[in-house]
Amino acid sequence: MNRVAVIGVGMSKFGEHWDMGFREIMAEAATKAVNDAGITGKDIEAIYGGTMSAGRFVGQEHVGALIADAVGLNPIPSTRVEGACASGGLALREAYLAVAGGHYDIVVAGGVEKMTDVFSEQAAITLGGAADQEWEVFQGATFPTLYALIARRHMEEYGTTEEQMARVAVKNHANASKNPLAQFPFEITIDKVLSSNKIAEPLKLLDCSPITDGAAAVILASEKVARKFTDTPVWIIGSGQASDTLALHDRKDICTLNATVVARKKAMKQANVKPSDINVAEVHDCFTIAEICAVEDLGFVKKGEGGKAEEEGMFDLNSDISVNTSGGLKACGHPVGATGVKQAVEITMQLRGECGPRQVDKAEIGLTHNVGGSGATAVVHIFSR
Numbered sequence: 001m002n003r004v005a006v007i008g009v010g011m012s013k014f015g016e017h018w019d020m021g022f023r024e025i026m027a028e029a030a031t032k033a034v035n036d037a038g039i040t041g042k043d044i045e046a047i048y049g050g051t052m053s054a055g056r057f058v059g060q061e062h063v064g065a066l067i068a069d070a071v072g073l074n075p076i077p078s079t080r081v082e083g084a085c086a087s088g089g090l091a092l093r094e095a096y097l098a099v100a101g102g103h104y105d106i107v108v109a110g111g112v113e114k115m116t117d118v119f120s121e122q123a124a125i126t127l128g129g130a131a132d133q134e135w136e137v138f139q140g141a142t143f144p145t146l147y148a149l150i151a152r153r154h155m156e157e158y159g160t161t162e163e164q165m166a167r168v169a170v171k172n173h174a175n176a177s178k179n180p181l182a183q184f185p186f187e188i189t190i191d192k193v194l195s196s197n198k199i200a201e202p203l204k205l206l207d208c209s210p211i212t213d214g215a216a217a218v219i220l221a222s223e224k225v226a227r228k229f230t231d232t233p234v235w236i237i238g239s240g241q242a243s244d245t246l247a248l249h250d251r252k253d254i255c256t257l258n259a260t261v262v263a264r265k266k267a268m269k270q271a272n273v274k275p276s277d278i279n280v281a282e283v284h285d286c287f288t289i290a291e292i293c294a295v296e297d298l299g300f301v302k303k304g305e306g307g308k309a310e311e312e313g314m315f316d317l318n319s320d321i322s323v324n325t326s327g328g329l330k331a332c333g334h335p336v337g338a339t340g341v342k343q344a345v346e347i348t349m350q351l352r353g354e355c356g357p358r359q360v361d362k363a364e365i366g367l368t369h370n371v372g373g374s375g376a377t378a379v380v381h382i383f384s385r
Contacts, residue, residue: 001100005226005233006383008037008219009345014183014333016116017213022058023070026112029215029338030071033108037219038229041071044219045104047078050091050111051337056126058114067110082337084130085286087111088216089340089370089379093239095220096381105222111338112215123211127336130373132247144208144287146248146374148200151289154255155202158304160292162202164311166193168288169206169330171316176327178358183212183333207288212333216341218348234348238271238382240264246376257375260297264369264380268299271382273365275299278321278382280350280360282343284371285328294369295323298380322360325350340370344381351385 010032012025020028026049034041047067055061068078081091088111095109115123128137131146154160170190176182188206196205226233242262248254268274275298283298285291292306300321301309309315315323326332326346329339347366349355366383 002102003223004096004099004236005221005223006218006236006344006348007221007226007230007233008033008039009217009348010036011181011216011342011345012214013181014212014214014335017114018116020213022054022060022112022114023066025114025213025215026067026110027070029112029217030108030110033217033219039106039219041073043106044073044076044108046076046098046107047073048081048091048095048098048107048109049078050081050087050340051113052082052084052087053126053129054113057123058117083377084372085284085336086340086370086372086377086379087337088342089368089381090241090377092218092341092344092381093241093379096236096239099220099222105225107220108217109220109341110215110217111341113335113337114213115211115335116213120211135247135249142200143374144200144203147287147289148203149248150254150293151202151287154289154292157255158307160307162194163190164307165202165207165288165292166190167310168285168291169193171310172285172324172328173331175317175325175358176331178356179327179332182327182331183210184327184331203287203289209286209329209334212335214333214335214338214342216338216345218341218344232352234351235384236381237384238267238273240266240270241379242266244376246373248374255293256303257293257297257371257378259375259378260294260369260371260380263378264298267380267382273382277365278367279363279365280322280325280347281367281369282326282328282346283323283369285324285330286334286371288330290371291324291328298367298369317358318361325355325358325360340368340379343368343370347383351383
């Protein structure tokens with residue numbers, strides 16, 4: 001396999017973009033990435049774009065073709081990739097595999113979602129498509145409900161507390177306050193989280209990631225051409241993907257996302273690294289309990305110890321492992337199709353030393369972790385300077 005480098009990154013500001021459409025947001029991120037890489041459109045050989053449900057959010061299907069058209073890259077091949085909230089991470093993986101396999105030398109991996117053009121009720125219905133329609137959604141379950149079940153079981157099994165979950169939100173907002181592209185760049189307190197409106201007990205409003213518009217893009221290149229464009233390539237040294245049951249009730253343990261465990265093992269085996277080698281990680285914190293499960297399933301702590309580790313500050317900026325330095329899904333925002341690529345943008349910038357006040361000291365190895373639904377899809381990437 002060829003070595004694959006990230007040579008350019010770009011993203012829009014995440015938030016509510018009433019003055020921009022789907023294609024404008026996407027084109028902004030792609031243009032930034034191309035400029036950052038120092039390439040031209042003529043250098044790009046293929047596009048992989050992640051989006052979960054543009055048809056329901058903005059009435060637009062055939063998104064692969066739209067991307068190539070909107071950014072002036074016809075007639076190169078452009079493919080839409082869908083894996084619910086892991087769509088961006090899967091687009092990155094498909095782009096990585098295409099370059100690693102020798103099919104192309106320079107490709108774009110992007111992700112985009114425009115979620116605020118519909119009412120919140122419609123957005124919730126659309127997001128429900130990532131769960132099991134017959135056995136969960138039809139019975140009235142929403143994603144806050146499903147993650148509330150995980151949270152309640154984690155609390156019962158391991159003694160995790162609502163304060164520990166709130167601590168995740170506090171940490172990620174503190175990081176987002178240093179990120180000008182974050183949707184919610186301000187700090188909050190544990191008391192503010194605990195007193196926010198209840199959504200699905202024990203989860204409250206400030207335990208939940210928001211509805212977001214946004215896009216992100218990265219330029220990948222083979223080793224033989226990467227150094228023609230940059231002196232600071234960031235290498236993708238491991239990539240893993242796995243699946244699990246769509247419905248929670250079919251899983252052996254709803255507190256363990258087995259797809260994450262398997263994808264992590266595959267990626268780390270390829271990269272020849274251990275969890276303790278990771279300096280900075282962007283993990284899928286769609287709800288605060290999701291980050292606690294993620295740091296356990298990624299091997300950063302033992303199962304059941306995630307809440308205590310969060311409480312003790314193990315994953316704070318420049319602590320043992322800096323987790324969600326961008327603000328995560330919780331505070332940077334969660335435009336579902338773009339999230340996995342945004343994670344790669346953040347890790348690349350961290351490894352290049354370009355994150356300013358949220359920069360991790362001596363960042364050498366980074367990880368991204370992107371989840372579809374309640375864990376039916378997971379993709380993990382390992383990056384190195």
